[in-house]
Each structure stands twice: as C-alpha cells, then as structure tokens.
Amino acid sequence: MKIKSKIWIESNNGILLSDGRVQLLKMIDETGSLNKASKALNISYQKAWRLLDEVNKTTNQPLIETKIGGTKGGGTVLTPYGKSLIIVFDTINKDCWEFLDKQLKKHSLC
C-alpha cells in the first residue's frame, strides 16, 4: 500500500499554488518566457496566461515580472517572492509525503 497526496494553496480569491501552477512557474523560470514555458508543458499560451492571471489575482505581491527589451530581448522571470513561494510549496509537499508515509506505517497499512 502507498499513500499519495495532492496539495494546493488558496486565498479567498482563488488558487495561488497547485502542482500545475508550480510546474508552469518553474518552466517560466527555466525558459524566461511564458510562450516557451507553455510549449514545453504542452499547454496553450492562452491556458498558461489564464493560470498566471489566476495566480496574480490571489496575491498582492507579484510572482513574475515581465522585462521588456535589454540585451537578451526581454522576457518573463520569477520575482524573489515567486521563487520563495515555490520553495515553500515544494518543501511542504515533500514534508507532507513523509508525514503520510509515517501515518500509513502507524496504522499498519503498508
């Protein structure tokens, strides 16, 4: 027996972070572009944009920043706040899996 979980963080205005949103933010960080990130994740640009828009509506502090021009021709990057939120999400997720594994053992279900 194995125990699995999905977590998500929400405010009154909607979902801030979930597996899908974190995956998108990480890919934006990796590629520096919402367009490249959506292609890499095989979702439409419109869907990616909508997800980010929903994320932005749940928080006052921006998670991403769009840079225009510059030597690299601009692009989309994560803010330090965005990066720290992803680290927190991943940490809580990992700790939750460990917690659940212990519970399964405690209740003799594995």
Added chain:
Amino acid sequence: MKIKSKIWIESNNGILLSDGRVQLLKMIDETGSLNKASKALNISYQKAWRLLDEVNKTTNQPLIETKIGGTKGGGTVLTPYGKSLIIVFDTINKDCWEFLDKQLKKHSLC
C-alpha cells in the same frame, strides 16, 4: 491563505481508497444497498459497481459483503475490515489537514 489536500491510498493493482470511494462505502453502510447508495450520491449504479470492483481488486480482504435474503431481504454491508479502513482513512486525512495548517504557519503563509 489556506492549504488544502486530497489523499488516496493505492496498491500496485489500483486505488483502494479515495474521497469518492470512502463516500460510497459510507453510503453503502448507511443505506445497506449499493443501489440506494449510488442514488443518494447521484452516480449511476454502473459507476458505483465499477468503483467497488476496483476497490476489491486492490485488496485480498473484502471491504463489503452481500447478504442474500433474511428478515430484512438481504443487502450490502461493510465488513469490519471495511469499517476499520474508513476510520483509518478519515483519521489520516484529518491529521494531514492539521499537519498542513501547521506547515503554513511555520512558513508564514497564512
């Protein structure tokens, strides 16, 4: 900010328990009938039967038992093993929510 979670328990043969499966098992326990349980949950008898069949395939010990005839005209009941599994699932779920609330506070996200 609030943190939410969904848990499920699976074996190599499929999903044993999830929110939906536990809800169905509880309703069978309450109504004494798979037919009544599926109606109460607004799902088709076929879907309810398929869910139970999947549950049964993941474990060697039966979670439900079908009684034929008798003064109450038979029906479907949970076995003691089925009842104990539901209690374990609900307990782990509740403990997980408490654990996650603490994590949110720990990371100053609420």
